[in-house]
Amino acid sequence: MACRITFLKAILIILNVLLSLIGVALIALSVFELNNTTPGSFEHIAVVVQIFVGSFVILTSFLGCFAAGRISLGLIWSYVICLAILLSLQIYIIAAAHSTDYVQRARSDYLALWADRRHNSERLAYIEQRYTCCGSTGPQDYILLGSGIPLNCYKNLERSSSNLFSAGCLESVQAHATDNVTNGLIIKWLLFIVEMTSLGIATHLGITVRNKLRRERF
Structure with a gap:
């Protein structure tokens, strides 16, 4: 019994260390993306939710390590409840991620910015x-609009033909969104798997500790 508890304790601590690292990675990715999203957009809101989930994951992992270290039945069951809440959130987030076309959202957000260039000039710049891009489909967009190509379309803000960005921002934004979706899904599924495993180990540890305490009473 003692060996089993020690083994489960060690596994749970390792899983929670991994869980905290994934939580940190999720927050880091989300903070990076937060600076690249338009405030109030769907993508911006999704990133804020990810930061909240990542923070909750880290706090839960700390609770798990503390519960395993103390072998406290109350803390273990509290940890199990937190994991159950996290898993519920994770299932919802994964379902939303698979059902939402983030690339199309990014496209729509950019087109909305481009449609009102005067008020969104700083964001477009x-x-x-x-993304080292210029205009919606390329530098020719500014020429067709009858305006000069802005300095933002040049590398290091140095106006020369060799420094001109040739790619359109619409394509670049969509490519960036595609990469984010892929990376985000990998982290979300990895987090889900670790949470499920931790829940199973923690539940088993809780039952084992409870049975041990019952035996000691008699």
Whole structure:
């Protein structure tokens, strides 16, 4: 019995360390993406939710390590409840991620910015420098509009033909969104698997500790 508890304790601590690392990775990815999204957009809201989930994951992993270290039945069951809540959120997030076309959302958000270039000039300038692109489909967009190509369309803001960005921002934004979706799904599924495993181990540990305490009473 003691060996089993020690083994489960060690496994649970390892899983929670892994869980905290995944949580940190999720927050880091989300914070990076937060700076590249338009406030109020669907993508922006989704990133904020991911930061909340990542923070909850880290706090839960700390609780799991503490519960395993103390072999406290109350803490173990509290940890199990937190994991159950996390798994519920995770299932919802994964379902939403698979049912939502984030690439189309990114496309729509960019087209909305481009449609009102005067009021979104700073945001468009940031996108052009961030993704090394120019205009919606290319530099010719500005020429067709009868305006000069802005300095944002040049590498290091140096106006020369060799520094001109040739790619359109619409394509670049969509490519970036595709990469984010792939990376996000990998992290979400990995987190889900670790959470499920941790839940199973924690439940088994809780039952084992409870049975041990019952035997000691008699």
